[in-house]
Amino acid sequence: MPGSILGTSVRRVEDPELIRGHATYVDNIVPPGALHVVFVRSPLAHARLESVDATKAREAPGVVAVLTGDDLADVPDHRPFMVLNDACARPLLARGKVRFVGDMVAAVVATTTAEAVDAAELVEVDYDPLEPVVDPEAALADGAPLQFEDLGSNLAAGFRDPDDVRPLDGADVVVRARLVNQRLAVAPMEGNSVTAAPGGPDEPHDITVHVSTQMPHGLRGQVAEQWGWDLERVRVVAPHVGGGFGGKAGMAPEHAVVIETARRLGRVVTWTETRSENLTAMPHGRGQVQYAELGLRRDGTIVGLHARVVGDAGAYAGFGGALALGPTRNMAQGVYRIPSIAYDAAAVLTTTTPMGAFRGAGRPEAAAMLERMMDLAAAELDLDPAEIRRRNFLAPEDFPLTTVTGSLYDSGEYAKALDKALELAGYDELRAEQARRRDRGDRVVLGVGLAVYVEVTAGGGGAEYGKVSVDDDGGATVSVGTSAHGQGHATSFAMIVTDRLGIPMDQVRFVQSDTAVVPRGGGTGGSRSLQLAGSSVLVAADTVLERAREVVASALEASPDDVVVDDDGRLGVAGVPDRSMSWREVAVAAHEQGVELAEVRDESQQGATYPFGAHVSVVEVDLDTGRVTPVRHVAVDDCGRVLNPTLVAGQQHGGLAQGISQALWEGFSYDEDGNPTTGSFAAYLLPTAAEVPPFEAATTETPTPYNPLGAKGIGEAATVGSTPAVQNAVVDALAHLGVRHVDMPLTPDRVWRTVRDAEAGTVTDPWSEPPAFFATLPVRGSAGDPEAASVDV
Known part of the structure; x- marks a missing residue:
């Protein structure tokens, strides 16, 4: 067995594609003829939405459609990454009220972004201003303006420990402080971006969504639930992603509007946010x-x-x-x-x-x-x-x-x-x-x-998908349910395969972030990828190696226990240098013997x-x-x-x-x-x-x-x-x-x-x-x- 490369500094294999300008971010791969969305956003933090008049905008050059909250009233409310309180549901486009500066009021769809921007200026919105409340402590004071009147307060959720829990009893000294951990903008290099393509009756998917996301499979599940599609009829692809940091952990309401627009129009629809949109609308x-x-x-x-x-x-x-x-x-x-x-x-x-x-x-x-x-x-x-x-x-x-x-x-x-x-x-x-x-x-x-x-x-536990397979050319393919956006997954997972199988890293292909190719996955968040997906890859590679040893033992008439991976990455009989096979030869022999040199694992961990x-x-x-x-x-x-x-x-x-x-x-x-x-x-x-x-x-x-x-x-x-x-x-x-x-x-x-x-x-x-x-x-x-x-x- 060759010396282990785990624990050594190995140069990242994914970087050349990025630094040479060959990356495929969502906005780089928008197909010709796609329609472009621009959102009309509220300039007020809190207001009654009296009316939204899109008449002039709909007549503007290049405009294909203008959607308002009333137009989407039959679409279920947005379901974010996690629902904190069902009483605070967010419509895809604002109805009745706007609740922060940047809240979406209308979506203008045109043949170019420039035409959509011009038409958005023509949407006339009648706001009846309400008192805002910016400070969370002031929001719970008596008489504070309410975001949701039916909720009765601005408390979305909360609890306290029982009064008999008295942690300061017996202390000689008590230090006290009021500490502020301020609000931050996520500000990834690449903001939100999404392209939705509806499928035809003879196509395998009802919708294909290219999106800058940390969790393609999770987003697929949200899309399927939102529109009632079968899970396998939704395809989500995350190409290169320019940073996430938690801000791209689920389906944004903008994503949902783009998908619904594509569904209604039967056209490819795309949207990429501006930097000012990113700073004011991506969750902080x-x-x-x-x-x-x-x-x-x-x-x-x-x-x-x-x-x-x-x-x-x-x-x-x-x-x-x-x-x-x-x-x-x-x-x-x-x-x-x-x-x-x-x-x-x-x-x-x-x-x-x-x-x-x-x-x-x-x-x-x-x-x-x-x-x-x-x-x-x-x-x-x-x-x-x-x-x-x-x-x-x-x-x-x-x-x-x-x-x-x-x-x-x-x-x-x-x-x-x-x-x-x-x-x-x-x-x-x-x-x-x-x-x-x-x-x-x-x-x-x-x-x-x-x-x-x-x-x-x-911290969320669960398992993670990992697959290792030996290809006919003697290389290997590793597929995972995580989704890299800068962390170096291709390098780390290839290292594990190389360490276990001896196949050189430059012959290890990496597959991720396409739900049509990788059937399931938890995505990337909470620093979970290596410990869960890496463990799946490790166990899958070990299983593939055991099958390969059986194949080589049969071909060379030896005991599987005597088959090892040598320093050149070949499989042979220990102590007999001239009796070995390359991985290409092992793949051919495996086909002849009816053995599949591939394994899928969904490893979890104790906690x-x-x-x-x-x-x-x-x-x-x-x-x-x-x-x-x-x-x-x-x-x-x-x-x-x-x-x-x-x-x-x-x-x-x-x-x-x-x-x-x-x-x-x-x-x-x-x-x-x-x-x-x-x-x-x-x-x-x-x-x-x-x-x-x-x-x-x-x-x-x-x-x-x-x-x-x-x-x-x-x-x-x-x-x-x-x-x-x-x-x-x-x-x-x-x-x-x-x-x-x-x-x-x-x-x-x-x-x-x-x-x-x-x-x-x-x-x-x-x-x-x-x-x-x-x-x-x-x-x-x-x-x-x-x-x-x-x-x-």
Whole structure:
């Protein structure tokens, strides 16, 4: 058997096609003659929709149709990726009301995009403005304007723990803070794009949909359910996808309108959103207000945590609001031994863009809350931030462990990751340099921030499709139900096949993201792909190898136990170099013997896996301007067994860039009338390579026992760890002024005002009393408690 390539850095096989301009994104492959859709969107955040007059638009040049909400009244309401509250249904096009700026009012269909844009200007809409409500806490105040009057409030879902759960009892010290995890735009490089082609009576599919999505099979299921088509009569194809990050996890309402238009007209119909549409209409991520109280003993050991969390659901009860109820609660214990946790949560409707998932989906929010509280506790008890963490870590021998909130942790060595991160960062010297600057009275101060996190991957469980087959030419084809959009799936799955069969990677073909070719799959989300699909590929390849050994044994008159794969990738008899067969010859022999060298597996695993890590952020803060300059970032992430260090490093780099960006720059905001104030890249600040600091990414390896690869997810891990490390670093830089907390994003203006107030002797208390509505939420498990599902995105 040749030496294993698993665990080695192998160059990505999918990149040449992308960097040479041969990629096939949806908008690149629109067939000639397709009709183009442009949406008329509401300029108001909240209004009665009195009338929509499309008469002039329908007469405009090139226009084939204009659809309004009334035209689509017979089509079922949109069913998003997850339904948080059925009482908040969203019509495909607005009827009766608009509920956020960007809500779709009409769809103009024309022979070109330019003609559709011109005609959209001719649609006359009569709005009767209503009072908006942008802030989720204000949305639950008495007298707040209601999104859905029949619901009776803006509470989409919520619960509280019973009053007899008292996690702070026995604490010597309690630290408290109100923390804001701001709303973010997903902002993938490629926005939403879809082309729908109706099938004829003699064609195998009623509809074929090319779409930029993370989950082709899930989207196929939504389409079939929406229109009542048999599943096998719907084909969904995801060509190259320019980023997803949770924002492309299901069928968008725009997708549904395009599909319905194609069905009605019997024509190919396409739509690709503009960047401003993407920023204002693709579901946003994060968006939580957290009231946290952490009780400790004088020696720094944790007694308990009480968290009250408001999740902004946006308009139509976007499922992102449910992240506060599910994943954030599930991960509230983090890496620590916390004996008691009380957790209350509310998902709240606002007149803003619906909320969805963004890289990490609820887990970064939990880590941000807990890691800020640990730093507040360290300051209160005059302990080093690293020391207070060490005193409370769960130990390796504690695993497997079920947390207070019900998560079953598989394995972890949290202190090992922290020690490595501190060593790489040169922690003691950083503290010494920080002290020297303070002693000199420097106006550019140094901050050092830590974060230790654990997150959940493949949290939705289930199985994943994987097929391995040997082709007649001696190569192999691997097919999977996941759907890559930058992660390197073609490389990692080919590595597994090469490792098991000895077939060179350049002879391994990769098939994904076409429901007509791959019969089933869960898609890509929640960092699930390698541990589930990879395990299916591994087991399928081993099964194919066993069949091949039988074929070779029969052909060479040997025992199957003596057949091995040699260093040249040939199958032969051990110890007899001249008795071997190439895979091409094995394929011919298999046909002759009636043996199929192909295997399909749908492997599942015992449970979710729990990657973890430790990050160290180093920043400089100019006290005179408030500018924060990230200087260094050290990330040590543990995703179990590492199959390809290059792929892992790529995910770390992208993840920590997004996490650092949330801490320092990004934030989607609205004015008091519900108008987006960050609706373009001129105002919504994404970093370039010039802003992202030098980073050092390393790993530790703590395999999971839950799958044969020992692998955990890595796609979201660095995002989870980086954000609180940077926020802690900025607060640490200002700690000598008495500053205890600064909310994200840590913009120059916000930091400067904090410094100005602190130097004037005014330090803001990070705590304020939680709103009264928490006490009115139904008790968890009671008849009034709406079920809150964990969302695996």
